[in-house]
Amino acid sequence: MRTPTRLRNMELKADAVRVVDGLLTSVVMDQPAASRSTNVPGGAGSAALPAPVDAKLRAQTEMILAMPVADRLRQLEAEANFFASVRPLYD
Amino acid sequence: MADEFQLVGYLRLLAKYGVDYLIVGGVGGRIQGAATTTGDIDIMPDPSPANLGRLAAALSGRSTEKKGASSTVYETHETVDAMEFRTADVSSYRSLYGLIDVLMELPGVGPFDAVHRNARRYQSDDIVLIVASIDDIITSKETAGRSKDWRAMDALYQARDHLRDHPDAYEESEEALETSEGDGDNAE
Numbered sequence: 001m002r003t004p005t006r007l008r009n010m011e012l013k014a015d016a017v018r019v020v021d022g023l024l025t026s027v028v029m030d031q032p033a034a035s036r037s038t039n040v041p042g043g044a045g046s047a048a049l050p051a052p053v054d055a056k057l058r059a060q061t062e063m064i065l066a067m068p069v070a071d072r073l074r075q076l077e078a079e080a081n082f083f084a085s086v087r088p089l090y091d
Numbered sequence: 092m093a094d095e096f097q098l099v100g101y102l103r104l105l106a107k108y109g110v111d112y113l114i115v116g117g118v119g120g121r122i123q124g125a126a127t128t129t130g131d132i133d134i135m136p137d138p139s140p141a142n143l144g145r146l147a148a149a150l151s152g153r154s155t156e157k158k159g160a161s162s163t164v165y166e167t168h169e170t171v172d173a174m175e176f177r178t179a180d181v182s183s184y185r186s187l188y189g190l191i192d193v194l195m196e197l198p199g200v201g202p203f204d205a206v207h208r209n210a211r212r213y214q215s216d217d218i219v220l221i222v223a224s225i226d227d228i229i230t231s232k233e234t235a236g237r238s239k240d241w242r243a244m245d246a247l248y249q250a251r252d253h254l255r256d257h258p259d260a261y262e263e264s265e266e267a268l269e270t271s272e273g274d275g276d277n278a279e
Contacts, residue, residue: 057249060126065253069122069261070099070215076121077098079128084094 096189101132102218104188108149111137113206115197115223115231117243122213123225123259124250127243131183131190135203135223136176138195143173146193150184158183199234200227212263225251 064072098118105112114122117129136146150171157168157175165185176182182193197206200223209224223231229247232240 054245054249057126057246058253061124061246061249061253064121064126065124065250065257065259065261068215069213069220072122073098073102073118073215076118076128077096080096080098080130083128084096084130 096130097187098132099215100188101191102215102220104149105134105146106218108145110146110149111142112146113203113210113221113223115194115206115228116192119222120225120228120243120247120250122220122222123211124253125225125243125246126249127246131192133192133194135194135197135206138203140173143176146176147171147173150186150191152186154187156185158185197223197227197231199230213261214263225254
């Protein structure tokens with residue numbers, strides 16, 4: 001009888017970790033990109049400091065690069081058409 | 092007018108007409124791992140008159156529209172003239188395949204040759220893609236400084252940093268890029 005409870009607690013803990021991770025990511029993402037760039041001369045960020053690692057972005061990058069190029073293009077095409085269907089794209 | 096963005100359709104169209112070009116902008120970043128999305132394709136054509144003529148022919152059609160120089164309105168523009176590409180920093184069109192921007196110079200980087208020097212080569216099915224390096228795409232977006240570009244910067248930096256440590260297994264060799272340059276010369 002204890003096992004289901006322990007499993008449930010572990011699930012809740014995992015959820016909490018994900019929420020906190022999301023909040024931390026949001027804090028990082030709310031900073032202007034220029035202040036985190038290692039490229040921008042005179043930016044608020046120091047060139048000695050590496051850009052903070054965003055776990056979500058890193059995972060997305062790895063996922064894209066794991067795909068053959070044809071799949072990367074098809075996924076981008078599908079995303080663009082999805083977003084265009086729910087909001088206008090201004091370009 | 093079709094509202095759908097047919098990226099692969101554009102690539103096939105340009106290949107069919109034998110257009111030599113570099114992919115820049117959001118599509119170029121995405122090919123190199125940047126988790127951004129875009130609703131158009133930005134290209135830089137080889138500026139030779141013959142190539143610009145092929146590009147103009149590829150983009151011409153009954154459904155083609157062109158964006159006004161100082162407006163966001165697209166107007167009917169069935170016949171594209173090769174000289175148009177030289178008269179603006181960016182020429183924007185909408186065709187059966189969606190939106191396409193034609194650039195003759197990449198902000199902060201330079202003209203076709205300067206971008207081609209660092210370009211990467213990929214293959215998608217039977218289509219060869221020459222893509223501006225992620226560093227050059229980042230430079231162009233930092234130089235342009237548009238708000239929508241800044242929103243994409245984190246993803247571009249992430250991809251750049253990742254590629255430094257983990258080369259893209261699907262990128263073709265520099266030798267292949269040099270060979271493709273030779274092929275282009277022969278085709279002219």
